[in-house]
Amino acid sequence: MKKYKLARKILAVALVGVFSQSSIAFEQSRSIDCIAPAAPGGGWDFTCRSIGKVMSDLDIISGTVQTNNMPGAGGGVAFAHVVGKRKKDSSLMVASSTSTTTRLAQRQFPGMDPEGVRWAGAVGADFGVIAVGNSSPYNTLNELIDAIKKDPKQVKFAGGSAAGGWDHLKVLIAAKSGGVTDLKHIPYLAFAGGAEALTQVVGGHISAFTGDVSEIIGFLDSGDVRVLAVLSDERLPAPLNDLPTAKEQNIEAVAPNWRGFYVPKNISDEAYQWWVQSLDQIYVSEQWQAVMRQSGLMPFHKTGAEFKTFVDQQVQDIRAISKDVGLIR
Amino acid sequence: METLNYLLQGFAVALTFENLMFAALGALLGTLVGALPGLGPANGVAILIPLAFSLGLSAQASLILLTAVYAGAMYGGRISSILLNIPGDEPAMMTCLDGHPMALKGKAAESLAISAMASFIGSFIATIGLVILAPWLARFALKFGPAEYFALFTLAFATLGGITGKNQFKTIIAACIGLMIATVGVDLSTGNQRYTYDILELYEGIDFIIAIVGLFAISELLFFIEKHQGNGLKKVTLNKLKLSLKDIVNILPTSLRGSILGFFAGVLPGAGASLGSFISYTLEKKVARDKSQFGKGDPRGIAAPEAGNNASANGALVPMLTLGVPGSGTTAVLLAMLVSLNIQPGPMLFTQNADLVWGVIAALFIGNLILLLMNIPMVGVFVKLLSVPPKYLMPIVTLIASVGIFAISGSALDLFFMIGFGIMGYVLRKLDIPLVPIILGMLLGPEMEKSLRHALTLSDGNWSVLWSSSLSVSIWALALLGLVLPYLIGPILRRRMANSSADTTQVHTKAQTHAKTQSANINTESEITES
Numbered sequence: 001m002k003k004y005k006l007a008r009k010i011l012a013v014a015l016v017g018v019f020s021q022s023s024i025a026f027e028q029s030r031s032i033d034c035i036a037p038a039a040p041g042g043g044w045d046f047t048c049r050s051i052g053k054v055m056s057d058l059d060i061i062s063g064t065v066q067t068n069n070m071p072g073a074g075g076g077v078a079f080a081h082v083v084g085k086r087k088k089d090s091s092l093m094v095a096s097s098t099s100t101t102t103r104l105a106q107r108q109f110p111g112m113d114p115e116g117v118r119w120a121g122a123v124g125a126d127f128g129v130i131a132v133g134n135s136s137p138y139n140t141l142n143e144l145i146d147a148i149k150k151d152p153k154q155v156k157f158a159g160g161s162a163a164g165g166w167d168h169l170k171v172l173i174a175a176k177s178g179g180v181t182d183l184k185h186i187p188y189l190a191f192a193g194g195a196e197a198l199t200q201v202v203g204g205h206i207s208a209f210t211g212d213v214s215e216i217i218g219f220l221d222s223g224d225v226r227v228l229a230v231l232s233d234e235r236l237p238a239p240l241n242d243l244p245t246a247k248e249q250n251i252e253a254v255a256p257n258w259r260g261f262y263v264p265k266n267i268s269d270e271a272y273q274w275w276v277q278s279l280d281q282i283y284v285s286e287q288w289q290a291v292m293r294q295s296g297l298m299p300f301h302k303t304g305a306e307f308k309t310f311v312d313q314q315v316q317d318i319r320a321i322s323k324d325v326g327l328i329r
Numbered sequence: 330m331e332t333l334n335y336l337l338q339g340f341a342v343a344l345t346f347e348n349l350m351f352a353a354l355g356a357l358l359g360t361l362v363g364a365l366p367g368l369g370p371a372n373g374v375a376i377l378i379p380l381a382f383s384l385g386l387s388a389q390a391s392l393i394l395l396t397a398v399y400a401g402a403m404y405g406g407r408i409s410s411i412l413l414n415i416p417g418d419e420p421a422m423m424t425c426l427d428g429h430p431m432a433l434k435g436k437a438a439e440s441l442a443i444s445a446m447a448s449f450i451g452s453f454i455a456t457i458g459l460v461i462l463a464p465w466l467a468r469f470a471l472k473f474g475p476a477e478y479f480a481l482f483t484l485a486f487a488t489l490g491g492i493t494g495k496n497q498f499k500t501i502i503a504a505c506i507g508l509m510i511a512t513v514g515v516d517l518s519t520g521n522q523r524y525t526y527d528i529l530e531l532y533e534g535i536d537f538i539i540a541i542v543g544l545f546a547i548s549e550l551l552f553f554i555e556k557h558q559g560n561g562l563k564k565v566t567l568n569k570l571k572l573s574l575k576d577i578v579n580i581l582p583t584s585l586r587g588s589i590l591g592f593f594a595g596v597l598p599g600a601g602a603s604l605g606s607f608i609s610y611t612l613e614k615k616v617a618r619d620k621s622q623f624g625k626g627d628p629r630g631i632a633a634p635e636a637g638n639n640a641s642a643n644g645a646l647v648p649m650l651t652l653g654v655p656g657s658g659t660t661a662v663l664l665a666m667l668v669s670l671n672i673q674p675g676p677m678l679f680t681q682n683a684d685l686v687w688g689v690i691a692a693l694f695i696g697n698l699i700l701l702l703m704n705i706p707m708v709g710v711f712v713k714l715l716s717v718p719p720k721y722l723m724p725i726v727t728l729i730a731s732v733g734i735f736a737i738s739g740s741a742l743d744l745f746f747m748i749g750f751g752i753m754g755y756v757l758r759k760l761d762i763p764l765v766p767i768i769l770g771m772l773l774g775p776e777m778e779k780s781l782r783h784a785l786t787l788s789d790g791n792w793s794v795l796w797s798s799s800l801s802v803s804i805w806a807l808a809l810l811g812l813v814l815p816y817l818i819g820p821i822l823r824r825r826m827a828n829s830s831a832d833t834t835q836v837h838t839k840a841q842t843h844a845k846t847q848s849a850n851i852n853t854e855s856e857i858t859e860s
Contacts, residue, residue, distance in 0.1 A: 039738065
């Protein structure tokens, strides 16, 4: 951790230096590249395409944003590509999210670590949620956690990521905060997507669902699922404001699945600052707020040094909990 | 009523100019692909998948395009059956029996028109069946837990070869190849990597789309190179269409019977379109009062199999959309496409992607109408296209395939994989090993493994969970039946199909299994061009 602290200090000093300079010192090229580390149609692809449109609309760049799909290894192919081949490309951004930090924390990209790139900023988040079917005996997160304390195998969770992935970790974060000690034996059933996992919970085959809020929105009106807790700092904006948070139930579990970007490591500080300022400008724009509303993204905004600190902390937390349950050594 | 509302919304989606264009384009390309002997619907859809990626289409537009191709291929198959006595695809085999004799009598145009109308009725009725049955089955599918899904996937594998399949052993080999390919990549249940050797590109496994395009499209190209088929088929001239209202009314009851039978044959796993057209034809021959004209150009003998095969094609969409279990090779290819577009088929599809599903269903209705319009007045165009030499066609196919695969990932490695799969497909086809089970193995293998592990996790390792519900027991019974039936009634059915073909066609001995049908087509094709 010492290394990070030092890096953070250096970064902070560098940033102060940049701030004092004129912000027009760097000129961005006409067109920029946005790598979506997945096939067309997924979340990262959406992040790139929608931010690209807003950037053009706001005249942040004179040309266009080219979305470049680079699937593989859950973002690992793109990460290795940026670290290895494009480390000085100042007109390149890469879509990322909590699943990127999860994989980095668990060392799933061979030879890569979070220091290999510069973390530019997050422009929204989808928060974690723990829900049950409407015929479930559990009414609050506390009841659920108590049941797990009695017998870790009592409650079985279904989620849309692989074992050890973000959906699995949310359960562990909530259980750990709730005082469960035997995290290893909580059953987690991995599905290929949130919808498939939810189907099994609604059908009454599996006791609880772990996922993102956006995955259950369609099922709130139909009354098929009951949300036990949203894993956010505060209640979500209307119409989701009647969903209780874990914090209200005295369980300190916050699990944002942020959407944001990293940029190559060796770009100039002026270029990095350009990215930070651009993301700030995009976040507050009416156009981006509209994108967030349409896609169900919740308020979550961190850029520059603040974002870097957040990413480091998230990596550290995930690493710790993954070690606790034996996912990594 | 709710269903009707959704369907109306679906029409609103499908009737936008853009989607209408894609439905028309898909219908056109599908008919063409179906008409070309050797290129079946599975190959057709496989070849055109890259087109959707090259054009950068949305999920909605891609699916509309490809379901239209699917529907079109079922229409197109009849054209070469009737004109050349070569089935354009396997299900169109039965159409040869009466279609070609009628064409020989100088009534080719009438034969094509009747079959187009029967195809339309078949598809139309089956789409209505889909609208009624799919939402109901989607709700019922909520009862499926991991144990039931495991039984269901076993059923899908047990019926892979189909009731008429000849060599179960080769089917099993093919399915195993698919299962082996599917194990590459991250194991969902533990998060571990399997057979990836620290190669990042392998971490997410091998993309089925690449395998499909390689196995079907590229191997087709290799077959073409081997046969040196530089020239097109012989030119066929069409007579002027003379069709009275009475002729149409005469085939209506036949088409209706064929449609209903075909639809159910499609919904059931393992039955498929070939059986759909076969039983429709057989039933028609049974119920007809005057049987003397069958095999000599009876319009009912054309209407029955065409209604049957189009209806079963749409029926096969029901289990694919609601359970995520494809009933045929082509629906397996469509399923792979859905998964690539990040759309999870299954019971939730109708809740979460209502716009998309109903848009596609509405597009099926519209596509059908477009196909009917295309296939009666414009049938001459397709006949002309039949004589386009493959030396122009195949390079275009290769170009689209390469551009499309590259568009998905932008990785040259995927192109090498595609070529590798192409060579593998060529070798396997030479060995008469069917390709569809490979795709099904790749698609269903991981799902089956996942269901088994989930079921066992839920029961704390107690295996009896697999047969603890009456639902799973009945699925197991069906699976057992699917495994045993080919040995009991398969030989009888095959002999009958061969016998009825023998009455009129010369290619009957070669036209038994899917792979064989294809090589048969290629042989006869070259015979025709040489003579």
